[in-house]
Amino acid sequence: MNTSYDVKIWDIRRNASSKTPSYVVRWKLGGKERSKTFRTKALAESFVSDLRQAARKGEAFDLVTGLPASMTKPAADVGPTFFGFARSYMAARWVHSAARTRETMTYALLSLVPALTKDLPGRPDDEDLREVLREYAFLPDKRRGELRPEHKTAFGWLEAASLPLVELLEPAVIRSALDAIALRFDGEPAAANTVRRKRAVLHHMMESAVELKKLSVNPLHAVKWKPPKAAGTIDPRTVVNPVQVRTLIEAVGQVGRTRGSRMRAMFACMYYAALRPEEASGLRRQNCDLPAEGWGMITLEKARPQANKRWTNSGETHDERGLKHRAADDTREIPIPPVLVEILREHIEAYGTAKDGRLFRTSKGQPFSSSAYSAVWQEARRLAFTVEQVVSPLAARPYDLRHAAVSLWLNAGVPPTEVAQRAGHGVDVLLRVYAKCIEGQRTRANGQISRALDP
CATH class of the missing domain: 1.10.443.10 (Intergrase catalytic core)
Incomplete structure (x- = not known):
C-alpha cells in the first residue's frame, strides 16, 4: 500500500540556518518526517492550510511524495522565473537601448537576480553569480561565447533557484528586491542616484510583465517604499x-x-x-x-x-x-x-x-x-x-x-x-x-x- 491516513502536521518555523529569510513546513506521514521550505511565511501558511484541509477531508497521503492526492496533480504553469523573464526583457530591450542603458539595466539585475532566489543547497558565491550574469546570461546570442565550465554550475543553480515571477506579487518578496537594490555588492548602502536608477529598471520590468500579461499588476504599487533622496542641483x-x-x-x-x-x-x-x-x-x-x-x-x-x-x-x-x-x-x-x-x-x-x-x-x-x-x-x-x-x-x-x-x-x-x-x-x-x-x-x-x- 502506497498511501496512508496517519499524518501529523506541525506549526511553521523560521529557518535559522538560511542566509535569507525562509520558512519550513514540517509534517509526519506513516512515521516519516517531511519538510518543505518557502521564501515567505504567507506561502508556507497557504501550503499548511492545503495539507490540513486534505487531512480533514480524509484524503489519503502518498507515501512517496508525502502529499495528498489533491496536491499531487500536475501543477498549473506558474509562468517564467524572474531570471527567465529578466533574460527575455534584456533581449527585447537590447536593440533599442544605448550601450550605457544596457550597462545600467544589467547592473540593476546583478543585484536583483541573485536576491530573488530560493534557498537551494550549493549556492555559488555572489560574485560568481554576478560574473555569469554579466559575461553570459544577459548578452545576445551572437555576443555569447561558450559557457565556461566554471560558470555552468552558477548558471544551472540560478535556473533552478530563481523564484517564479508571480511570487513578486507577495509584498515581502518585492520588498526584498527593493532591499537588494538599496545596497552595494559589498553590503554597504548604495548612493541615492544608483538606487533610483536600479529602481527605475525594476519598475520598467514590472510594467513590461503586466503588459505581456505575465503579472496582473505592478507589485511595486503594493508596497510603501521611498528611495533615498538624491541631490537634484549642482553643488x-x-x-x-x-x-x-x-x-x-x-x-x-x-x-x-x-x-x-x-x-x-x-x-x-x-x-x-x-x-x-x-x-x-x-x-x-x-x-x-x-x-x-x-x-x-x-x-x-x-x-x-x-x-x-x-x-x-x-x-x-x-x-x-x-x-x-x-x-x-x-x-x-x-x-x-x-x-x-x-x-x-x-x-x-x-x-x-x-x-x-x-x-x-x-x-x-x-x-x-x-x-x-x-x-x-x-x-x-x-x-x-x-x-x-x-x-x-x-x-x-x-x-x-x-x-x-x-x-x-x-x-x-x-x-x-x-x-x-x-x-x-x-x-x-x-x-x-x-x-x-x-x-x-x-x-x-x-x-x-x-x-x-x-x-
Whole structure:
C-alpha cells in the first residue's frame, strides 16, 4: 500500500540556518518526517492550510511524495522565473537601448537576480553569480561565447533557484528586491542616484510583465517604499571661476610628455562651449567654424559615449550616438568665444585630425578613455591648486567644467532659453539643476524684503 491516513502536521518555523529569510513546513506521514521550505511565511501558511484541509477531508497521503492526492496533480504553469523573464526583457530591450542603458539595466539585475532566489543547497558565491550574469546570461546570442565550465554550475543553480515571477506579487518578496537594490555588492548602502536608477529598471520590468500579461499588476504599487533622496542641483562648491579655469587648462598641457597637451583643447571645449565629455570625444573638424578673428561656431552632430565594449554595438569602447535628449539626426549650435577658437586652431595645427575629422585622440588614433582624461585632470588640479583646493570639491571632475560654463552664462545674464539651447538642456531642468549656482538672487531678495518691512 502506497498511501496512508496517519499524518501529523506541525506549526511553521523560521529557518535559522538560511542566509535569507525562509520558512519550513514540517509534517509526519506513516512515521516519516517531511519538510518543505518557502521564501515567505504567507506561502508556507497557504501550503499548511492545503495539507490540513486534505487531512480533514480524509484524503489519503502518498507515501512517496508525502502529499495528498489533491496536491499531487500536475501543477498549473506558474509562468517564467524572474531570471527567465529578466533574460527575455534584456533581449527585447537590447536593440533599442544605448550601450550605457544596457550597462545600467544589467547592473540593476546583478543585484536583483541573485536576491530573488530560493534557498537551494550549493549556492555559488555572489560574485560568481554576478560574473555569469554579466559575461553570459544577459548578452545576445551572437555576443555569447561558450559557457565556461566554471560558470555552468552558477548558471544551472540560478535556473533552478530563481523564484517564479508571480511570487513578486507577495509584498515581502518585492520588498526584498527593493532591499537588494538599496545596497552595494559589498553590503554597504548604495548612493541615492544608483538606487533610483536600479529602481527605475525594476519598475520598467514590472510594467513590461503586466503588459505581456505575465503579472496582473505592478507589485511595486503594493508596497510603501521611498528611495533615498538624491541631490537634484549642482553643488556651488564645485564651480570654478574663469581665472581658475585658465590656470587648470594650462596645467593640463604640462601633464605627461604629450598626453596632457593632446587633451588641453578637449578640456577647453568642456568649459568654453559647455560640451559633455562624450560630445567632445565626437567633435570633428567639419563641426567647427574657426575664423581668424572673433567668435566661432561649433555645430554638434554626434556624441561618442564610453561604455564597456560588451554593451556597445561596435564591440569597441565608444559607440557613435545622436545627441543626448535629441532626435537621432538633430544638431546643436554653440557659439564659441575667441579664446576657444584660438585653442582649437592651435590644436589642429599641432596634432591634425583623424581620418574621419575627429579632433581628440591618442597618439595611436584611439579615443581617450574616461580613466585616462580623469587621471590627467587630477594631476592638473595638483599642479594648479593649493593643497586645500585639491582636497575640496572644486572642479573635482572634468564634468564640472561644463557646470562652471553654464553657471557663468546664467550669472552673466544670458537668457535661460539661450543657455538651455547652447547646453542642450530643457529650460525647466536648467533652472532646477543650476538654481544654487545663480549668484545675486539672495542680495536682491534681501533688498526686496527690507523695502517691504520699512514703513
